[in-house]
Amino acid sequence: xxxxxxxxxxxxxxxxxxxxxxxxxxxxxxxxxxxxxxxxxxxxxxxxxxxxxxxxxxxxxxxxxxxxxxxxxxxxxxxxxxxxxxxxxxxxxxxxxxxxxxxxxxxxxxxxxxxxxxxxxxxxxxxxxxxxxxxxxxxxxxxxxxxxxxxxxxxxxxxxxxxxxxxxxxxxxxxxxxxxxxxxxxxxxxxxxxxxxxxxxxxxxxxxxxxxxxxxxxxxxxxxxxxxxxxxxxxxxxxxxxxxxxxxxxxxxxxxxxxxxxxxxxxxxxxxxxxxxxxxxxxxxxxxxxxxxxxxxxxxxxxxxxxxxxxxxxxxxxxxxxxxxxxxxxxxxxxxxxxxxxxxxxxxxxxxxxxxxxxxx
Numbered sequence: 354x355x356x357x358x359x360x361x362x363x364x365x366x367x368x369x370x371x372x373x374x375x376x377x378x379x380x381x382x383x384x385x386x387x388x389x390x391x392x393x394x395x396x397x398x399x400x401x402x403x404x405x406x407x408x409x410x411x412x413x414x415x416x417x418x419x420x421x422x423x424x425x426x427x428x429x430x431x432x433x434x435x436x437x438x439x440x441x442x443x444x445x446x447x448x449x450x451x452x453x454x455x456x457x458x459x460x461x462x463x464x465x466x467x468x469x470x471x472x473x474x475x476x477x478x479x480x481x482x483x484x485x486x487x488x489x490x491x492x493x494x495x496x497x498x499x500x501x502x503x504x505x506x507x508x509x510x511x512x513x514x515x516x517x518x519x520x521x522x523x524x525x526x527x528x529x530x531x532x533x534x535x536x537x538x539x540x541x542x543x544x545x546x547x548x549x550x551x552x553x554x555x556x557x558x559x560x561x562x563x564x565x566x567x568x569x570x571x572x573x574x575x576x577x578x579x580x581x582x583x584x585x586x587x588x589x590x591x592x593x594x595x596x597x598x599x600x601x602x603x604x605x606x607x608x609x610x611x612x613x614x615x616x617x618x619x620x621x622x623x624x625x626x627x628x629x630x631x632x633x634x635x636x637x638x639x640x641x642x643x644x645x646x647x648x649x650x651x652x653x654x655x656x657x658x659x660x661x662x663x664x665x666x667x668x669x670x671x672x673x674x675x676x677x678x679x680x681x682x683x684x685x686x687x688x689x690x691x692x693x694x695x696x697x698x699x700x701x702x703x704x705x706x707x708x709x710x711x712x713x714x
Contacts (some may be wrong), residue, residue: 354533354534354535354536355533356531356532356533357531357532357533357534358529358530358531359529360387360526360527360528360529361496361499361521361525361526361527361528361529362384362385362386362387362388362391362457362526362527363387363388363391364496364499364500364532364534365388365429365455365499365500365503365519365521365526366387366388366391366392366395367391367395367500367534368499368500368501368503368504368534368537369392369427369453369503369504369507370392370395370396370399370401371504371534371536371537372425372503372504372506372507372508372537372539373425373507373537373539374401374425374426374427374453374507375396375399375400375401375402375424375425375426376401376402376415376416376419376420376424376425376426376427377389377392377396377401377402377403377404377426377427377428377429378403378404378405378406378411378412378413378415378416378419378426378428379392379404379405379406379412379428379429379430380405380406380407380408380409380411380412380430380434381405382430382431382433382434383431383459383467384431384457384459384467384469384523384526384527385429385430385431385455385457385526387526387527388429388455388457388526389403389405389429393405402419408437409430409434409435409437409438410437410438410440410441412428412430412438413428413437413438413440413441413442413445413454414441414444415428416428416441416445416452416454417441417444417445417448417450417452420445420450420451420452421448421450421548421549421573422548422549422550423545423548423549423550425451425453425507425510425511426451426452426453427452427453427454427455427507428452428453428454428455429454429455429456429457430455430456430457431456431457431458431459431467431523432456432458432459432460432461432465432470432472432473433459433461433463433464433465435454435456435473435476435481436476436481438454439476439481439482440482440483441482442454442481442482442488442516443480443482443483443484443486444482444575445515445516446480446482446484446486446487446488446515446516446590447484447486447575447586447590448573448574448575449514449515449547449590450514450516450573451507451510451511451513451514451515451516451517452510452516452517453503453506453507453510453516453517453518453519454488454516454517454518454519455518455519455521456473456477456518456519456520456521457521457522457523457525457526458470458471458472458473458520458521458522458523459522459523459698460472460696460697460698460699461473461697465697465698466697466698467523467698468523468697468698468699468700469522469523469524469525469621469671469698469700470522470523470671470672470696470697470698471522471619471620471621471622471670471671471672471675472671472672472675472696473520474520474619474648474670474672474675474676475675477490477518477520477648477649478490478648478649478651478679484587485587485590485591486590487515487594487597487649488515488516488517488518488649489506489509489510489513489515489516489517489518489597489601489647489649489650490517490518490520490647490648490649491505491506491517491518491519491520491603491646491647491648492520492521492619492620492645492646492647492648493519493521493525493620493646494525494619494620494621494623494624494644494646495525495530495532495624496525496528496530496532497532497533498646499519499521499525500532500534500535501535502519502646503519504535504537506518506519508539508540508542509601511542511543511545512542512543513593513596513597514547515593515597520620520648521620522620522621522671523698524621524700525620525621546571547571547573548571549571549573550571594650597649597650598650601647601650602647602650602651602652602654602655603645603646603647603652604643604644604645604646604647604652604655605643605644605646606641606642606643606644606655607627607630607641607642607643607644608630608634608639608640608641608642609641609642609643609659610641611639611641612639612640612641612664613639613640613663613664613665613714614638614639614640614641614664614665614666614667614710614713614714615640615641615642615643615659615664615665615666615667616629616630616640616641616642616643616666616667616668616669616706616710617642617643617644617645617656617666617667617668617669617676617680618642618643618644618645618668618669618670619644619645619646619648619670619676621671622669622670622671622701623642623644623669625669625700625701625702625703625706626642626644626669626703626706627642627644628703629703629704629706629707629710630642630710632703632707633707633710633711633714638711638714639714640710640714643655643656643659643666645676648676651679651683652683653679653682653683654683656680656683656684657683657684657685657687660683660684660685660687660688661687661688662688664688665688665689665690665691665713666680666684666688666689666690666691667690667691667692667693667709667710667713668680668690668691668692668693668694669692669693669694669701669706670692670694671694671695671696671698671699671700671701672694672696673694673696674692674694677690677692677694691713693706693709
């Protein structure tokens with residue numbers, strides 16, 4: 354296939370449409386505005402629905418309703434807008450509804466600025482809303498991966514009946530680079546027999562009781578008031594998240610086998626790190642890169658297996674140290690874990706990172 358050259362936000366939006374997303378609701382916020390703009394143009398052509406909601410709260414609840422009716426649904430925003438959606442995201446997880454949520458991160462806290470950042474890691478992977486819930490979280494580092502993971506996100510959302518987040522950033526959303534728009538091939542997924550189709554619809558379950566036929570109704574809810582009912586619901590959800598941990602971990606390594614120092618990063622920071630690591634390698638330094646593609650589930654086992662001996666790790670993030678905590682938990686004292694980051698939308702350059710790392714090797 355031929356390569357195309359478009360913005361990251363537009364690539365993500367087109368990938369969603371190709372993956373049969375047919376409902377989008379969102380609200381404008383920089384630096385993700387090209388996503389709703391593209392969706393407003395392309396969704397009607399695809400036979401789908403685009404809604405610019407009156408607020409982020411409205412948008413996420415519209416996604417809840419569309420998903421409950423069986424549609425592939427998506428919303429997108431940037432950091433402060435995702436904060437406003439947290440209650441709705443918790444509701445989606447609690448009701449076991451599939452949806453794709455896109456966060457093109459900007460600097461924070463508060464309104465912050467519109468520069469690229471990675472300050473929403475905690476919010477994404479720890480469950481920013483209330484309750485013991487988790488999202489499957491993907492962190493692409495280039496436009497090819499952004500395209501591929503967006504398509505995968507819809508499949509995994511349906512497979513697990515769970516919200517999936519694409520955690521991008523302002524650089525990834527705004528940058529242009531060539532990539533191959535691979536075709537979407539939908540896997541064999543279970544029919545959505547749980548979806549709301551109306552009690553008189555074709556998919557209604559007919560229960561015979563004597564001479565009376567009653568159409569049973571699907572019920573989607575997050576309120577469980579019976580004795581021990583919510584506790585059992587939580588145990589069921591935790592079992593699902595454990596399955597994600599067992600089956601959905603994704604990561605990439607570069608020259609880690611003989612490395613004395615391993616740089617650990619995700620998203621756009623890992624792209625910066627790769628350039629610095631390549632330069633260090635060319636000079637004979639034994640430095641490697643560990644890139645986490647899934648932030649939940651986190652590749653803790655793979656990191657733990659790399660730890661030990663005289664090997665050190667340095668975590669690189671565009672924040673003050675969030676994934677750092679998960680890396681330290683994974684390494685579990687077997688190796689020293691260092692950190693370098695810049696918060697508030699400040700961008701690390703390969704040259705800057707090189708100067709920091711070369712002092713450690």
